[in-house]
Amino acid sequence: MRIELASAPGAAARPNEDWTSVTLPAVGRGGALVVLDGVTPPAGDDGCVHGVPWFTARLGGALAELSGSRWDMTLAEILAVSITRTAAAHHDTCDLSHVRTPQATVVLARWDGDGVDHLVLSDSTLLLESPDGAVRAVLDDRLGRVPRAALRTVASADALRNAEGGFFTAAADPEVAARAVTGRTPAAQVRSLLALTDGAARWVEVFREGGWADCLALVRKSGPQELIDRVRAAEYADPEGTAFRRGKASDDATVTFVEL
Numbered sequence: 001m002r003i004e005l006a007s008a009p010g011a012a013a014r015p016n017e018d019w020t021s022v023t024l025p026a027v028g029r030g031g032a033l034v035v036l037d038g039v040t041p042p043a044g045d046d047g048c049v050h051g052v053p054w055f056t057a058r059l060g061g062a063l064a065e066l067s068g069s070r071w072d073m074t075l076a077e078i079l080a081v082s083i084t085r086t087a088a089a090h091h092d093t094c095d096l097s098h099v100r101t102p103q104a105t106v107v108l109a110r111w112d113g114d115g116v117d118h119l120v121l122s123d124s125t126l127l128l129e130s131p132d133g134a135v136r137a138v139l140d141d142r143l144g145r146v147p148r149a150a151l152r153t154v155a156s157a158d159a160l161r162n163a164e165g166g167f168f169t170a171a172a173d174p175e176v177a178a179r180a181v182t183g184r185t186p187a188a189q190v191r192s193l194l195a196l197t198d199g200a201a202r203w204v205e206v207f208r209e210g211g212w213a214d215c216l217a218l219v220r221k222s223g224p225q226e227l228i229d230r231v232r233a234a235e236y237a238d239p240e241g242t243a244f245r246r247g248k249a250s251d252d253a254t255v256t257f258v259e260l
Contacts, residue, residue: 001259001260002257002258003022004219004223004224004256005254005257006223006225006227006228006255007020007228007252007253007255008228008252010199010250010252010253015051016252017040017052017056017252018038018252018253019035019057019254020033020060020195020256021063021064022034022256022258023064023067026069026071027069027071029071029112029113030111030112030113031110032068032111033108033195033258034107034108035124035196036059036060036104036105036106036107036124036170036197037104037105037197037199037252037254038052038053038252039105040052042100042154042157044100045098046098046101047097047101048090048094048095048098048102049090049094050090050093051102052104054102055102055104058086058089059083059086062081062082062086063078063079063106066078066082067108067110071112075110075117075119075182079106079108079119079176079177079180080174080175081174083171083173083176083177086172087172087174097172099158099161099162100161102171103162103169103170104170105121105122105123105169105197105198106119106120106121106122106170107119107120107124107125107195109126109193109195111187111193112187114186114187115185115186115187116128116187116193116260117184118138118182118183118185119180119181120140120182121140121177121180122142122143122167122168122169123143124197124201125137125139125196125198125201125212126138126193126196127194127212127216128185128189128190128192129190129191129194129216130190130191131188131189131191133213134213135213135216138181138183142166142167142168146166146167162176192257192259192260193256193260194216194255194256196215196254196256199250199251199252200227200228200231200253201215202235202246203215203218203230203231206244206246207234209230209234215227220257224256224257227253227255232250232253235249
């Protein structure tokens with residue numbers, strides 16, 4: 001089995017709000033991966049004294065533990081329990097009802113000799129490669145379906161955050177786990193997994209340097225850091241976002257590759 005991970009902050013002056021882990025073996029069989037992309041809040045109050053990196057570390061740690069140890073639970077159940085645990089860790093000090101309470105996108109995958117389970121919530125990406133080289137992208141595209149105009153102000157974006165007709169992230173409400181995209185693929189149909197936060201997926205989704213199959217092939221050949229380096233080069237070549245419109249000039253980027 002081959003496992004490679006890389007993660008980099010979008011700017012040296014800000015902490016990396018992404019989080020990733022791979023667990024092997026999981027209760028003596030298979031394994032599990034976790035990738036989180038912490039949602040950077042707009043300037044102003046978010047009701048929490050801890051911050052996004054604290055939140056992603058807490059949530060990620062709970063997800064890694066349960067994904068690797070509780071095979072009697074579905075990934076959605078694991079996400080719900082992990083959100084509940086994380087909320088309990090700061091409900092006495094923070095206003096978890098605040099719409100911008102720390103939150104994150106989620107990718108979970110867990111595999112054994114029979115199959116690969118997956119869960120995706122919000123705009124991070126999971127790629128499943130089959131033995132013949134075909135690549136399938138598992139996406140939660142609700143944020144992408146929101147009209148750009150509806151996200152231009154803090155108030156309008158807040159109205160769509162974890163709301164019907166908007167988009168969903170892991171925050172303080174465990175019920176959001178039921179909104180995730182989930183599924184299972186037979187083990188014989190999966191050769192490798194590639195999880196990407198949206199900062200790394202820019203290579204495909206923003207800069208159009210190639211498709212998902214090209215992205216996975218690049219990581220397989222040259223490793224996760226090469227993908228991040230190419231994204232950074234594209235960002236630096238268009239620092240004002242004039243050629244390629246994007247919310248941030250440079251974003252945190254995380255790439256986790258597992259060849260089964």
